[in-house]
Every structure is written in structure tokens, then in C-alpha cells.
Amino acid sequence: MTALTISTSSAATLRADAVVIGVAKGDKGPVVTPGAEAVDKAFDGKLAAVLETLGASGGEGEVTKLHAPSGLKAPVVLAVGLGEAPAKGDGFGAETLRRAAGSAARALAGSKKGAFALPVGSAEDAAAVAEGALLGAYAFNAYRTSGGANSKAGGKKKDDKKAPLAEVTLLGGKPRDKAFKAAVERATALAAEVHRARDLINTPSNDLTPKSFAAATQAAAKEFGLKAEVMDEKALTKGGYGGLMGVGQGSANPPRLVRLAWTHPKAKKTVALVGKGITYDSGGISLKPAGHNETMKCDMSGAAAVFATVVAAARLGLQVNVTGWLALAENMPSGTATRPGDVLSMYGGKTVEVLNTDAEGRLVLADAITRACEEKPDTIVDVATLTGAMVLALGNRTFGIMANDEAYRTAIHEIADEVGEQSWPMPMPAELRKGMDSPVADIANMGERMGGGLVAGLFLKEFVADGITWAHLDIAGPAFHEGAPYGYTPKGGTGSSVRTLVRLIERTAAGDLA
Missing domain, CATH: 3.40.220.10 (Leucine Aminopeptidase, subunit E, domain 1)
Structure with missing residues (x-):
């Protein structure tokens, strides 16, 4: 860097x-x-x-x-x-x-x-x-080699894509001033972790699978003093993680659930972060139409943000316990894939009728949220490129925030504004829940078409244990930037929500949040 x-x-x-x-x-x-x-x-x-x-x-x-x-x-x-x-x-x-x-x-x-x-x-x-x-x-530039489109034919000149400054x-700074020194050190650590998330998001899906993603977390755990636990497909099947297994069963690359934890001996609060990690999303049997598949390597942006945030907490030595849950799977169509109309038994026992296999993110998140709740954290925040509906509502640069606590939702919105990430608080209309009623299961993974981003949030809320403050960040818009770079935002993976999550954890450590 x-x-x-x-x-x-x-x-x-x-x-x-x-x-x-x-x-x-x-x-x-x-x-x-x-x-x-x-x-x-x-x-x-x-x-x-x-x-x-x-x-x-x-x-x-x-x-x-x-x-x-x-x-x-x-x-x-x-x-x-x-x-x-x-x-x-x-x-x-x-x-x-x-x-x-x-x-x-x-x-x-x-x-x-x-x-x-x-x-x-x-x-x-x-x-x-x-x-x-x-x-x-x-x-x-990881995949740029000599002999590219911009290099001389037959020559050894490297592609002319310029390296970063x-x-x-x-x-104008004050190197010996503690406040200036701390501010610059924090900026360095934070930028490094945003870059970590960007690199993961930009890595093509043939190299970033659930298994290799999980391996990256284990390597980081050794480097930064974290604890990493990885559940493979056998453990997930035995544990009853029907959401993760149901989404991942159509792929040759089986799913993983990663628990990555930073603990501080003086911590008084615990924050659980849950990230959607669909390393490639074809839509499954409910296949995405042409023109909607090319950027679907970015559907693991939530898990990348959670991973980067836990590492940032360790690098900054934040006095709070942070547990990251990465729900990793590849959503592919095949003879073994989940079909529309199938019923999955989720972790914890709740059953879900799958009406659309392209609404897979909420299924893997539901398993991870339920598991995270068992540890009784003070708060849970899930992060996901969850719905195209949120992009239609808020555009490409703003993520939506939903929560079961209005004050917490407001606090996250204010924190995002403070760090320079655009966000907007979204409602959770109770009347939309009825649209997910299923004649054969406890709940369906789809509801009313209008307000689809809100419906997804209401689905996730069903899996949050009573008494735990929870928020949901739908970063589908700003997670991957397809236009020309602007400001400090590059083309491709942006690392959206990492800075918000890190500041949220800092505020929690300082006792500013419940």
C-alpha cells in the first residue's frame, strides 16, 4: 500500500x-x-x-x-x-x-x-x-501481465496501467503531536482494510471461492491475533445450516461459515457483524437474465466488509469484542441446486419455502444471524449486497439502513455521514410481513414485489433473537462502482461500509452507544 x-x-x-x-x-x-x-x-x-x-x-x-x-x-x-x-x-x-x-x-x-x-x-x-x-x-492490477492489449506485440513491456502513487x-501536520500521530496511524490502518475489502471484491470468482475466502481469514487471524473458526460443508450439514447448504448445494465449490473474532481483555461490549458472502451469484435455478451476471463476483461485498472491519478492530486495538460471521457460498444452477418451491430447514429449526433461488442472500444470512444470536452479543449488524430494490430506491451511492431499534438506526446513519459514506434510514412496515406467509412452511423467502428491499429486511428480522439490538445495511448500490472513478472512489469494489462499521465499533468501545 x-x-x-x-x-x-x-x-x-x-x-x-x-x-x-x-x-x-x-x-x-x-x-x-x-x-x-x-x-x-x-x-x-x-x-x-x-x-x-x-x-x-x-x-x-x-x-x-x-x-x-x-x-x-x-x-x-x-x-x-x-x-x-x-x-x-x-x-x-x-x-x-x-x-x-x-x-x-x-x-x-x-x-x-x-x-x-x-x-x-x-x-x-x-x-x-x-x-x-x-x-x-x-x-x-493483480491480473495484469505483459503482452496485454496496451503493450507492444510480442514484447515484454508490462501493461501500461499505472501503479498507485x-x-x-x-x-502542515505535527509529527510529534500525539493527536496528529494517532489520526494518521488510524487513517493508515483504516485505508489498508478498505483496500483489503476492495481486493477481495475485485478478485474473480474462479479464484475467490468459499474455501479460498475462508483460507484468507485464517491467514489474517494468524497475522493479527484473531481467532478464526471455519465450518465446512460436512459440519454445516451436521449442524443443520439449511440456508447455507441450500444455497450452496448447486455448486462444485461448497459453502463455508467463518467465525472471526477479536477480543479485548477490558471489553465491556460485544458487537457481532454478519456478512453476506456469495462469491458468485448466478441466481441459481432462477437464473439472472443476460446483462446481470457480469459483476456478480461482488456479491460477497458484505462479508469482505465484515472481514476487513474485524481486522481493523485488531489493528487499532479497540476495547470491544468484535465477532465477524462470514456466510460464504456460491449460488449456481445444476442438477443438485435448490429448486423454486423447495423447503429448507434453517439453523435453529425454522422452515423457509424458497420461491426464488435468486433471493439467496437472506437465506445464508438467516443461518449466520441465528448462530450469532446464540452468543448473546449486545448488538448485531448484518451487511449485504441484498436487493436490487434498494438500488432502485436509493441509487448507486447510498446504502439503506433498517433496524429493530430506531435510535440505533439513527446512530448508524449519523456515523455513516460522519465518515463520508452515504446512507439512508429505511422503514420496516409491519404490513409487508404478511406477503411472506407460506402455505407449507413457516415463512417464504419472497413477499410483495413492491418494497422488495424492505421485505428482505423483515425476513431477516424473523431470525433475530428477542432482546438483541439489530441493524441491517443493504449496500447493493455502493458496493461496486461501474462508472468512472471519482474522489477517492475507484472503479470496481469500493469497500463500502467498512469505515462506518469501524467508527460504529469505536463509538461502542467508547460507551457512546448502547
Whole structure:
């Protein structure tokens, strides 16, 4: 991953491939932001005028490169837009700084070192810039080899996909200040775990199977002092995990249930996280139509987020117990696959009539939620790319939040906003439950078509034990980004919800949440 350092050097004297400065929209044109004073001086105080001549306006995410004058050690100045200039005395918001730093880091792909001279007036500002830069400096090049479409025929030149910016140097920080140091260390750990989730999501399904996913958790457990337990298909069958086995029985790659735990000797609370881990979703017998299969390697994004969050808790030494449950399966059509109309006996004994095999995520989650409840955690949060209906409701950048406790749902929504992840609280209308009544089983896995995302949440609620606070995050929209990169968000797997979950656990450890 990209290296991160803090320096007290001047932006004019530090040697780097480029120095990054901020520019905002002012009443009379672009305005150079704090942190860039030394760079502006090298331009004889006319940097804003030069940028305006080049067409820069200071709009959010706008990137302008220009040759540096002789007064700077760096050969390039990269000006990144921060949007509207704040009122006098106010600073820029954390998300504005994160996105600007991410845009700059992406623009510097292929470079060795970037000096970031963005506005840093506090440790929180430093954390935002550091986090944004590290998240923006990401690329998934694991499968790119020589002789690719962009290389010379027959040559050994590597594909010209640029490597991420190698080093970020944060200027304006205070390396010896405990708050600044802690903020930057947290940003580094957090970005590394978001990258872990992104890498898993981007890995094709022929390499990421339930078995190999489980093996990755075991390797991480050894590295970070976690406890990992893996149940294979024999243990799942013996234990009565009908949801996981029912979904996975059509595939040559059998399912797994992983329990990954971080424990702290002084912890007073336990949070259980449950992640949907469908390593490939064809829809099963209810096969997805053409055009809907190509990105279905991302259907394990919830499990990736849970995995990354538990590791982050360990890396940060959070004073809370965190248990991650990864429900891993591959949903494929075959002669052994579950059929529409089949009845599954779930873990815990409840029976489910499967009306649509493409509503498989709720089946594997139900088993894992029931099992997680047996340990009596204080709270359970499940994370899943669960329904296309949620994407229709909230779009591609916002995840939905449902819960059996309104205050907890509100807290998660506020936390997501704090860390820069878009979310929206969703209702759980009781009248929609009746649509899942089955004439042959306790419940069906489908209900009314309208409000399908809410129906899925109501289904999961049926498997939450009484007295346990529970929330459900449907990240189907933001988990996988198919458009052009923006800010610190890459094309492909995004690592959606990791930052929200980590902050939720930090707040729980601090005693801010019930």
C-alpha cells in the first residue's frame, strides 16, 4: 500500500514529483487555500490568476496541473478543487478534504512521491487528507501481465496501467503531536482494510471461492491475533445450516461459515457483524437474465466488509469484542441446486419455502444471524449486497439502513455521514410481513414485489433473537462502482461500509452507544 509520512518541511523545499495544493471557488474567481502559501509565493502571489487562466474554477474534484517555477523543488504543482470557499474563520469539511485528496492521489498515479499541502488546521483535517489520499491511491492490477492489449506485440513491456502513487507526504501536520500521530496511524490502518475489502471484491470468482475466502481469514487471524473458526460443508450439514447448504448445494465449490473474532481483555461490549458472502451469484435455478451476471463476483461485498472491519478492530486495538460471521457460498444452477418451491430447514429449526433461488442472500444470512444470536452479543449488524430494490430506491451511492431499534438506526446513519459514506434510514412496515406467509412452511423467502428491499429486511428480522439490538445495511448500490472513478472512489469494489462499521465499533468501545 502507499506509504504515508508527515513532514514539517515547506512545500517549496520538499523534494517530490508534485506538490498538491487546494483551490476553492471565491466570489471573484478561484482562491488558493491555506497550506499553499509557499507555493503561491513562488508564483509571486499570482497562483490564483495563473490557475484561472488555465480554466480552473476551484470546483470540487477539479484537477489542474502546471509546471512549477524555479522557487519550488517539485517540478509539478497539482491544484485540486475544494468547492465553495468557506466563510471567514471556518474550515473545509472532512469529506471535502477526503475527496480532494483522493482526486489528487488518483491524478498522481505512476508517481513516486506527492507532497500534500492542503488545508490542515487540526488533527481531524490531517486524518481526512491522509485517509482520502490513501483511499484514492488504489489500483487492482493483480491480473495484469505483459503482452496485454496496451503493450507492444510480442514484447515484454508490462501493461501500461499505472501503479498507485507510491508515497504521500502530508505537509502542515505535527509529527510529534500525539493527536496528529494517532489520526494518521488510524487513517493508515483504516485505508489498508478498505483496500483489503476492495481486493477481495475485485478478485474473480474462479479464484475467490468459499474455501479460498475462508483460507484468507485464517491467514489474517494468524497475522493479527484473531481467532478464526471455519465450518465446512460436512459440519454445516451436521449442524443443520439449511440456508447455507441450500444455497450452496448447486455448486462444485461448497459453502463455508467463518467465525472471526477479536477480543479485548477490558471489553465491556460485544458487537457481532454478519456478512453476506456469495462469491458468485448466478441466481441459481432462477437464473439472472443476460446483462446481470457480469459483476456478480461482488456479491460477497458484505462479508469482505465484515472481514476487513474485524481486522481493523485488531489493528487499532479497540476495547470491544468484535465477532465477524462470514456466510460464504456460491449460488449456481445444476442438477443438485435448490429448486423454486423447495423447503429448507434453517439453523435453529425454522422452515423457509424458497420461491426464488435468486433471493439467496437472506437465506445464508438467516443461518449466520441465528448462530450469532446464540452468543448473546449486545448488538448485531448484518451487511449485504441484498436487493436490487434498494438500488432502485436509493441509487448507486447510498446504502439503506433498517433496524429493530430506531435510535440505533439513527446512530448508524449519523456515523455513516460522519465518515463520508452515504446512507439512508429505511422503514420496516409491519404490513409487508404478511406477503411472506407460506402455505407449507413457516415463512417464504419472497413477499410483495413492491418494497422488495424492505421485505428482505423483515425476513431477516424473523431470525433475530428477542432482546438483541439489530441493524441491517443493504449496500447493493455502493458496493461496486461501474462508472468512472471519482474522489477517492475507484472503479470496481469500493469497500463500502467498512469505515462506518469501524467508527460504529469505536463509538461502542467508547460507551457512546448502547
